[in-house]
Amino acid sequence: MNPHVILRVVAKMLIPLIALFAFYVQFHGDFGPGGGFQAGVIFASSIILYALIFGMAAAKKAMPPSWVRIGMSLGVLLYGGTGVATWLLGGNFLDYTRFAPESTHAAGQHWGIFSVELGVLCTVACAMLAIFYAFGSRVQDLSDEDW
Amino acid sequence: MSSISHILPSWVLTHGPALLVVLPLLMAVLVALLPSKNTGAEKIAWMAVLSTAIICAFIAFGILGQVVSHGPVKYAMGGWEPPIGIGYYIDALSAPILLLITLIAVLCTLYALPSVVAEIEPKKRSPFYAAFLVSFAGLLGMVATGDAFNVFVFLEVSSLSTYVLVAMGASRDRRALTSAYKYLMMGSIGATFFVIGIGFLYMQTGTLNMMDIARILQDVGPDSRVVKLAFVFIVVGLGLKLAMFPLHTWLPGAYAYAPSFVTAFLAATATKAALYLLLRFGFTVFDPSWTFISKFFMYLLAGAGILGMLIASLQAIFQNDIRRVLAFSSVAQVGYMLLGIGMTTTLGLTAGYLHMLNHAMMKGALFLAVGAFWYRFGITQVSDMRGLGKTMPLTMAGFTIAGLSLIGVPGTAGFVSKLALVRAAAENGWWWAVGVIVVTSILAIIYIGRLIEQAYFQPAPKQGAATVAKNEAPMIMLIPLWILALSALVFGIDAEWTTGLAEAAAHVLEGGPILNTPPLSGGH
Numbered sequence: 209m210n211p212h213v214i215l216r217v218v219a220k221m222l223i224p225l226i227a228l229f230a231f232y233v234q235f236h237g238d239f240g241p242g243g244g245f246q247a248g249v250i251f252a253s254s255i256i257l258y259a260l261i262f263g264m265a266a267a268k269k270a271m272p273p274s275w276v277r278i279g280m281s282l283g284v285l286l287y288g289g290t291g292v293a294t295w296l297l298g299g300n301f302l303d304y305t306r307f308a309p310e311s312t313h314a315a316g317q318h319w320g321i322f323s324v325e326l327g328v329l330c331t332v333a334c335a336m337l338a339i340f341y342a343f344g345s346r347v348q349d350l351s352d353e354d355w
Numbered sequence: 356m357s358s359i360s361h362i363l364p365s366w367v368l369t370h371g372p373a374l375l376v377v378l379p380l381l382m383a384v385l386v387a388l389l390p391s392k393n394t395g396a397e398k399i400a401w402m403a404v405l406s407t408a409i410i411c412a413f414i415a416f417g418i419l420g421q422v423v424s425h426g427p428v429k430y431a432m433g434g435w436e437p438p439i440g441i442g443y444y445i446d447a448l449s450a451p452i453l454l455l456i457t458l459i460a461v462l463c464t465l466y467a468l469p470s471v472v473a474e475i476e477p478k479k480r481s482p483f484y485a486a487f488l489v490s491f492a493g494l495l496g497m498v499a500t501g502d503a504f505n506v507f508v509f510l511e512v513s514s515l516s517t518y519v520l521v522a523m524g525a526s527r528d529r530r531a532l533t534s535a536y537k538y539l540m541m542g543s544i545g546a547t548f549f550v551i552g553i554g555f556l557y558m559q560t561g562t563l564n565m566m567d568i569a570r571i572l573q574d575v576g577p578d579s580r581v582v583k584l585a586f587v588f589i590v591v592g593l594g595l596k597l598a599m600f601p602l603h604t605w606l607p608g609a610y611a612y613a614p615s616f617v618t619a620f621l622a623a624t625a626t627k628a629a630l631y632l633l634l635r636f637g638f639t640v641f642d643p644s645w646t647f648i649s650k651f652f653m654y655l656l657a658g659a660g661i662l663g664m665l666i667a668s669l670q671a672i673f674q675n676d677i678r679r680v681l682a683f684s685s686v687a688q689v690g691y692m693l694l695g696i697g698m699t700t701t702l703g704l705t706a707g708y709l710h711m712l713n714h715a716m717m718k719g720a721l722f723l724a725v726g727a728f729w730y731r732f733g734i735t736q737v738s739d740m741r742g743l744g745k746t747m748p749l750t751m752a753g754f755t756i757a758g759l760s761l762i763g764v765p766g767t768a769g770f771v772s773k774l775a776l777v778r779a780a781a782e783n784g785w786w787w788a789v790g791v792i793v794v795t796s797i798l799a800i801i802y803i804g805r806l807i808e809q810a811y812f813q814p815a816p817k818q819g820a821a822t823v824a825k826n827e828a829p830m831i832m833l834i835p836l837w838i839l840a841l842s843a844l845v846f847g848i849d850a851e852w853t854t855g856l857a858e859a860a861a862h863v864l865e866g867g868p869i870l871n872t873p874p875l876s877g878g879h
C-alpha cells in the first residue's frame with residue numbers, strides 16, 4: 209500500500225485543474241487581470257507539483273528537459289517573430305495594428321498581444337521548470353522508507 | 356562614411372535602431388536551439404554570431420552617418436509614439452558607442468573561433484555563443500533606447516548574460532566561478548540602485564521617457580529631494596557598473612578569469628556603455644547646471660577619477676597575473692574618463708569621450724594579445740612572458756603598440772586623448788590634475804614596461820636543452836589584434852575623425868537636457 213495514496217489522488221485531481229486555470233489566466237489576460245507571465249508560472253507549478261508528489265524522474269518523463277530548453281527559446285521566437293511579422297507587414301517593430309489595419313475595434317492589437325503573451329507563457333513556464341529541474345536534480349528523491 | 360548609408364536599403368536605416376537589438380536577440384535564440392552534441396554546431400553558431408555582428412556594424416555605421424548628416428535618429432516601438440510608447444533615440448552621443456560595440460564584437464568574434472575551442476567545453480560552446488549574442492544585444496539596447504526603464508531592462512539583459520560568460524571561464528580556471536559570483540552580487544546591487552533611482556524619477560515625474568522626464572524635471576526644479584535621491588541612486592548604480600574607483604572591486608576578478616574573448620569584449624565595451632549611461636542621465640536627463648549636480652561632477656566624479664587613477668595604477672604595478680595588471684589599468688583609465696567628465700567643460704568632455712573610444716581599441720588589443728599568449732603557451736603570469744618577443748614576435752609587437760598607446764607615447768591614440776585631457780585640465784586651472792595625469796602615465800610606463808621588458812629583454816625559457824621554438828598565434832587571432840593595434844596607431848597620427856566624434860558628443864552634452872519629444876517617425 210502506497211503511504212502517499214491520498215496525496216497522489218488529490219494531486220492527480222488538482223494538476224489538470226491547475227493547468228486549466230493557467231490557460232484561463234492566459235486567455236483571459238486581454239480582458240482582466242492575468243497574462244502570459246502569471247499563466248506560465250501557474251502552468252509550471254502544476255508540473256512542479258507533479259514532480260513533488262510523483263518524483264523527479266516521472267516529471268522529467270512527462271516534460272523532458274530537452275523540451276524545456278526548446279520551449280524557452282520558442283517563446284522568445286514567438287514574441288520576436290510577432291515583431292518581425294509586423295515588420296514584414298510594413299509597420300514598426302511590434303506594431304500590432306498591421307495585423308488588421310481596417311479593423312474598427314483594434315483586432316490587430318488583439319491578435320498581436322495574444323501571440324506575444326503566448327510566447328511569454330511558453331518561455332516563463334519553461335524557465336521556471338528549468339530552474340526547478342536544475343536545483344531539484346542535485347539531490348536524490350527520498351525513498352518511501354525515509355519518510 | 357555616408358557611402359555606407361547609401362548601400363544600406365532605406366528600410367534598414369529607418370528601422371535600424373530596433374533592428375540593432377532584435378537581430379542579435381533572435382539570433383541568440385536560434386543559436387541556443389542548435390544541438391549541443393554535434394561538433395558542427397559550434398561552427399554554425401560562430402558563423403551566425405559573426406554575420407550578426409557584421410550586419411549590426413553596418414547598421415551602426417549607417418545610423419552614425421544619418422546622425423552626423425541629419426541629426427538624431429528616432430524610432431517608436433510598436434508604432435506608439437513616446438512618451439506613451441517606448442522610443443529609441445540615437446544622437447551624436449550614443450551613435451559612436453553603438454559603432455564601437457558592434458566593431459569590437461566583429462573583431463572579438465573573429466578571434467573567438469580558436470580561442471573558444473581551447474577554453475570552453477564542447478557541449479557548452481553553442482550556448483556560450485548564444486549568451487554572447489544576448490549580452491551584445493543588451494549592450495546595444497541600453498545605448499539605443501530613449502526610455503529610462505528600458506535602459507534598466509537591457510542593463511540586466513547584458514549583465515545577466517555577462518555573469519554567465521565570465522563563469523564559463525571555469526573550465527580554464529575554477530576561480531572564474533567566484534569571480535562571476537562576486538560580479539553577480541555587485542552587479543545586482545548596482546542594477547537595484549539604478550532601478551530605485553528610476554523609481555524615484557517616475558514618482559516625481561510620472562513618466563519613463565527620458566525626454567519627458569527631462570522636460571518635467573525642468574518644471575520641478577533642483578530643490579526636490581526626490582530628484583536628488585533619484586540622481587544619487589542612479590549614479591551609484593551606474594558607478595558600480597562602470598567600475599568607478601571605490602566600486603570597482605568586481606572588475607579585476609571578472610577580467611582575469613573570464614575566457615579571453617569575453618575579457619577583451621567586456622573591457623572594450625561593457626564599462627563604456629555604462630559610462631555612456633552616466634553621461635546620458637547626468638547631462639541630458641538631469642540638468643548639469645543645477646548646483647548639486649555640478650558640485651557632484653566636480654568633487655565626487657573628478658575626485659573618484661583622480662583616486663582611481665593613482666591607486667589602481669599603483670595596484671597594477673604589483674600584480675603578478677597579466678590580466679589583473681590590465682584590469683587594474685582599466686580601472687585607472689576609467690578614472691581618466693571620469694576626470695574629463697568631471698570638468699564639465701567642452702574640452703574636458705571631449706577628452707573624456709575621446710579617451711573612452713581610444714581606450715576601447717587599446718585595451719581590446721592588449722587583452723586579445725594576452726589571450727593569444729595563453730592559447731599558445733598557457734601564459735598567465737608576468738614572469739612567464741620571458742622571451743615572448745622571440746617566440747611570438749607578431750603578437751608581442753601588437754601588444755607593444757597597444758601598450759605604448761596605453762602609456763600615452765606620442766604618435767598613438769592614447770597620447771591624443773591624454774594630451775586633450777591635460778589641455779582641458781590646464782584650461783580649467785586644475786594644475787594638480789595635470790600633475791596626476793603625468794604621474795599616472797609614469798606609473799603606466801612601469802606596469803606596461805614590466806611586461807614588455809620581460810618579453811624582449813629576458814631569454815626565452817628552455818625546454819630540455821633547446822629554447823622554446825617560435826610559435827606564432829594563428830592568423831585568425833592575429834588579424835583582429837593587429838586591426839585594433841593599428842587603429843590605436845592610425846588614430847594617434849590622424850585623430851581628426853575620432854576627435855570630431857568626441858566633439859559632437861561633447862556638443863550634445865553641453866546642450867544640457869534634451870527636452871523635445873520626438874515627432875512621428877518610422878514606417879508610417
